[in-house]
Amino acid sequence: MRTGAKIGLSLALCLAALLLAVGVGSVAISPLEALQIMGHKLFGLRLPESITASSVSILWTIRLPRVLLAFCVGAMLSVSGTVMQSVLRNPLASSYTLGVSSGASLGAAAVILTGWSLPLLGAFTLPAAGLTAGMLAVLAAVTFASRVDRSMRNNTIILAGMVFSLFINAVLTLLYSMSREHSQQLLQWQMGSFALKGWKEVTLLFPIGVVGILALMRFGRELDILTFGEEDASAMGVDTRRVKWALLGLAAALTGSAVAFAGVIGFIDLIAPHVVRRLFGTRHQLTLPMSALFGGGFMALCDMAARTVIAPVELPVGAVTAIIGAPFFAYVYFRRRREGQA
Template identity: 40%
Template sequence: MEKRFIRMFSVIKKAGPYVVLLFILAWSILLGVSIGTVKVPVTDILRILFSHVTGTALSDSVDPMHETIVMAIRLPRVVLSGLVGASLAIAGAAFQGLLRNPLADPYTLGVSSGASVGAVVTVFFHLSLPVIGMYTLPVLSITASFITIFIVLFFARRVDRGMRVETIILTGVIFSSFLGALISLMIALTGDELRQIIGWLLGSVSMRGWEYVWIILPFFLFGALILLLHITELNAMSFGEEQAKHLGVNVGRKKMNVLIAGSILTGAAVAVSGTIGFVGLVIPHLIRILWGPDHRHLLPLSVLAGAGFLIIADLISRTIIAPSQLPIGVITALVGAPVFAVILMKQKLKTV
């Protein structure tokens, strides 16, 4: 009896964080769909979703306008913000585990800036690649993020053969500034595309629609799957590369796989929503504090928490000064910048 109780308690303890975060995510989705200029009752939302999932006729008690608002405007926006938040959070968790530093994330490593350059170039030159069509934007963003992370690592190695994490992050910040200057140059030269480019840079999931959900979804699934398949290697590399080698990990290949997957996730997220900073920094750090550094739980919990966080951030951005809207990147920066400062101070105290 005692062993059975201990086993049951262990299962509850492991499942608890998932239940909590799934509840928060479901609650944030319902809030995000319900709240707006026109408030849609939660009961109507559930009836509409049930009708569309099962293919049954919608109840006469539901206002047809509510159905349009839910299915054509708010639900795709909420799903898109959730996918973007999940992508940035799991990519940040993987980068932090790989580089063994809580300050590492797509934003500080310059990956987001590289992806932004790819997106802005696509918009600026009206690029559309044959065959892939609507996927031109994420493909070019991902390609630019690949190039950026490899250049950052190349220069970091030239500066410091030991490839210390501080050197990599500093190099990433420098390249982010350089890429920001390139984007500013394109903005200065642009004409009709100015509003679209500015919107991308500030970060937004407004008026994107289901098309953008289908754009990011395959890249999210592919990138997240790669990272989840490297959980054991990330756990090993969190103790240092030498220790990982002794455990039989092919460090060079696995590190490259993680960097590629993180770049795919970041590039796709930036392509559909613009540069949204600090999600990949704050969420994994919070999950690590609450539930530990084991990547078996850190990565999936970061997905759930990142999705819920960005849905709530988007809800705040469109309601806090309604009818006007704030860029979602403003909300994440207001939350993330103080957290970044606290983490930086803790890291400094550890080295003193």
């Protein structure tokens, strides 16, 4: 199948996934009805009499913003994971490799435990604290790696991220032990959820995601070259140290922003990049946007499963992605091991 046909089919499947996600629930809304409601809200088109006011309210105020936020978070995590795997030349690397999730969890825990709130941010104090702490953790890990190894070899960066993640997780464990009454809220945040999210979150996160993904796409050539190794990249004129700082910083910013609004959701950033590379190859000008498309659609479907499988109880979306992602992780690991022995 030609690349253009694959892209067209991928777009169609992603749209179908989004329409399915907004339609499935306690009140079923068909894809046609969903499109009619969106046309009415966006362009003032007339609604058929068969569509009730409650259906309009459910889709427009509850399901659509939630699905769009899930799509945005999935896209950002997938693109970040693609970049991390390419920069670090490790197919098991993820958008959380540098400790951004641990840092964000620590920032969120501080807000939850203290009840601290900034007047200007209000309800957005929690995501702001998560983003800030996540970025500080990444900055600390990368700075530490650059001081220990000025050439910033990949293994040094990965080990620095692991060290900071383990330390922060130890601090989090102590906080959980000392504050049992907040443990449920902390656990829910660490497993990820799109519950009670609305248009405010979408309008804040969507521009960040678009700008971040476009910025990373400008480094498409450098990413392609880095996959051959640092020595070859340097020989081709790439300033590997500067490019690594820029790519890791942008990828961490995408991850931190996504985690700040939805909590920690794993494995999306592992699954989508691998599927996209198998289908579209390794040219990053194509794999980055397609990873965003696949990751966003997959996240929307996982969130749909999380809220409907045992309704009215809602599962953490991170649990759903882990059920799918853990076997996939094992497959990638053992496949890589077999190829290394061949």
